[in-house]
Structure formats: structure tokens, C-alpha cells
Amino acid sequence: MDCKEEETLRRGPWLEEEDERLVKFVNLLGERRWDSLARVSGLKRSGKSCRLRWMNYLNPNLKHGPISQEEEMIILELHALWGNKWSKIARRLPGRTDNEIKNYWRTNFRKKGEAHNYGKHKNDVFDGDKIIGWRGNTGEEVLRKYKETETTSKTQEHDFDEIVNKRSMESDKETNGGICERESFGVMNSPYENRISDWISEISTDQSEANHFEASSSCNNENNNKNNLNIGSWWFQETRDFEEFSCSLWS
DNA sequence: AATGGCCCCAACCGCCGTTTC
DNA sequence: AGAAACGGCGGTTGGGGCCAT
Numbered sequence: 001m002d003c004k005e006e007e008t009l010r011r012g013p014w015l016e017e018e019d020e021r022l023v024k025f026v027n028l029l030g031e032r033r034w035d036s037l038a039r040v041s042g043l044k045r046s047g048k049s050c051r052l053r054w055m056n057y058l059n060p061n062l063k064h065g066p067i068s069q070e071e072e073m074i075i076l077e078l079h080a081l082w083g084n085k086w087s088k089i090a091r092r093l094p095g096r097t098d099n100e101i102k103n104y105w106r107t108n109f110r111k112k113g114e115a116h117n118y119g120k121h122k123n124d125v126f127d128g129d130k131i132i133g134w135r136g137n138t139g140e141e142v143l144r145k146y147k148e149t150e151t152t153s154k155t156q157e158h159d160f161d162e163i164v165n166k167r168s169m170e171s172d173k174e175t176n177g178g179i180c181e182r183e184s185f186g187v188m189n190s191p192y193e194n195r196i197s198d199w200i201s202e203i204s205t206d207q208s209e210a211n212h213f214e215a216s217s218s219c220n221n222e223n224n225n226k227n228n229l230n231i232g233s234w235w236f237q238e239t240r241d242f243e244e245f246s247c248s249l250w251s
Numbered sequence: 252a253a254t255g256g257c258c259c260c261a262a263c264c265g266c267c268g269t270t271t272c
Numbered sequence: 273a274g275a276a277a278c279g280g281c282g283g284t285t286g287g288g289g290c291c292a293t
Contacts, residue, residue, distance in 0.1 A: 103260050
């Protein structure tokens with residue numbers, strides 16, 4: 001990225017239309033090569049900025065809303081165990097980001113002292129130094145909830161990885177427009193997330209329509225027909241101007 | 252109503268490890 | 273093998289909103 005380009009990079013809060021564009025391109029290109037994605041999308045943002053926006057806000061796998069008591073407990077326990085390993089802690093909390101946990105920790109515990117809130121709740125029950133009841137939960141309940149979360153986390157990671165791997169293996173015979181149905185994990189609920197979900201559906205529809213158009217307009221060419229059934233190929237094997245294509249998505 | 256202080260959180264920064272060429 | 277690009281991570285900052293005065 002040259003100096004001239006750097007000068008024109010946008011910073012600060014993301015606009016809704018930028019979000020929309022980023023979602024479209026992440027779903028087309030995948031969550032990787034962020035610098036390239038930033039370039040071809042026409043977004044005047046750095047690759048890092050795009051990645052961060054996706055990872056911390058736009059990713060439909062994210063859970064928005066307040067941290068639950070169980071999550072808070074897990075954060076406390078894991079922070080005691082691992083320290084400021086926010087990403088490591090985040091992996092144990094499905095749908096939460098390292099940034100979110102970091103902010104939550106700083107807001108709720110750092111100033112007050114890590115153990116300050118731990119044991120101050122009216123429902124916390126102690127046996128000497130050991131907490132045996134946490135905010136109305138028995139020790140067994142807390143442990144069970146933690147283990148459930150751990151299992152859910154692993155299951156979701158596994159399910160998603162499996163889909164990604166499957167998609168990777170099937171890349172030569174793609175039939176679903178390259179869109180990974182993340183909402184199938186049941187973690188989309190806010191209006192904004194629903195909106196994003198709509199965008200994703202739009203892309204899928206756009207691709208299907210485009211695919212159909214290409215298939216019908218080039219019926220004289222058998223090879224083209226084969227390629228046109230492959231949506232991933234349709235987007236990228238053609239020698240079309242990607243910038244031009246990106247502008248059409250932006251409008 | 253104005254304002255100052257505080258809180259929250261999105262976004263940025265810089266460093267470092269990993270991957271790619 | 274080495275350099276460059278990329279991606280991940282933890283720390284920091286800045287702005288908007290809320291609340292007390």
C-alpha cells in the first residue's frame with residue numbers, strides 16, 4: 001500500500017454502508033487476505049481495520065448483548081487462570097470477542113480489583129476462602145454451566161470448522177453460492193444481525209441470478225456452461241474488472 | 252439548562268509470530 | 273533460507289452517552 005493510498009484511508013467509526021460492503025466481500029472472499037479484500041472492495045480502510053470490524057462486530061457468529069452471570073464467572077475463573085489472555089478466554093465464550101471481554105474486565109474488575117466483585121454479591125456463599133455458592137448458584141451448578149459452555153464452544157467450533165472444511169473440499173463443485181449459513185448456529189438475534197443475515201441472503205440470491213444469467217447467455221459454449229455452474233469460478237475465473245464488479249455491489 | 256466528570260466500548264496502534272513467495 | 277506480507281494479540285485512546293451537580 002503506497003503513501004498516496006494510505007493518505008486516503010478512512011478512520012474512525014464505520015458507516016452502515018461500509019459495513020454492508022464489508023459483509024458482502026467477506027462472504028465472497030472469505031475471512032482472509034484482509035489487505036486484498038480491503039483493496040478490491042473499494043473500502044477506504046486498511047485490511048487490519050476491515051478484519052477488526054468483522055471480527056468484533058459484523059461476524060454473524062457473534063453474540064451481542066450483556067455478559068451473563070455464567071459468562072462473567074467464566075471470565076473471572078479463566079482470567080485468574082490465564083491472566084490477560086483475552087483471545088484465549090474468548091475462545092471459551094462462544095460469540096464473545098477478546099475485545100469485548102477485555103473491555104468488560106477493565107470496566108468491571110480492573111479498577112475495583114479482580115476479587116472485589118467476586119464474593120460481594122448478596123447471594124455469594126463462602127466456606128472459608130472457598131466460594132461454594134455464586135450469585136444464587138451452587139458450586140455444582142456453576143461447574144456444570146461452565147462445562148456446558150465449554151462443550152457448546154467446542155461443538156460450535158467443530159461444527160463451523162467442519163462446514164469450512166467441507167466447503168473447502170467441495171470448492172470444485174460448489175452449489176450453494178459459497179455462502180456459509182452461520183445463522184444456522186442459532187446465534188443471530190438482534191435487528192442488526194438480522195439485517196446482515198438479509199444481506200447475506202441477498203448475496204446468495206444475486207449470485208444465483210448472475211449465475212443463471214451467465215449460464216443462459218453463454219449456452220453455446222459447453223465449457224463455459226460447466227464453469228458457470230460453479231459459482232466460485234463464475235466470480236473469479238472470468239477476466240472481468242474486479243473493481244468494476246465491486247462498484248456494482250456498492251451501488 | 253449547562254457543564255463537568257465518569258463510564259463504556261469501538262477502533263487504533265505496535266509488536267510479534269506465522270505464512271507465503 | 274530469507275524477506276515481505278499477513279494475521280493475531282494485548283494495550284491504549286477517543287468520543288459519545290449518562291448522570292450528578
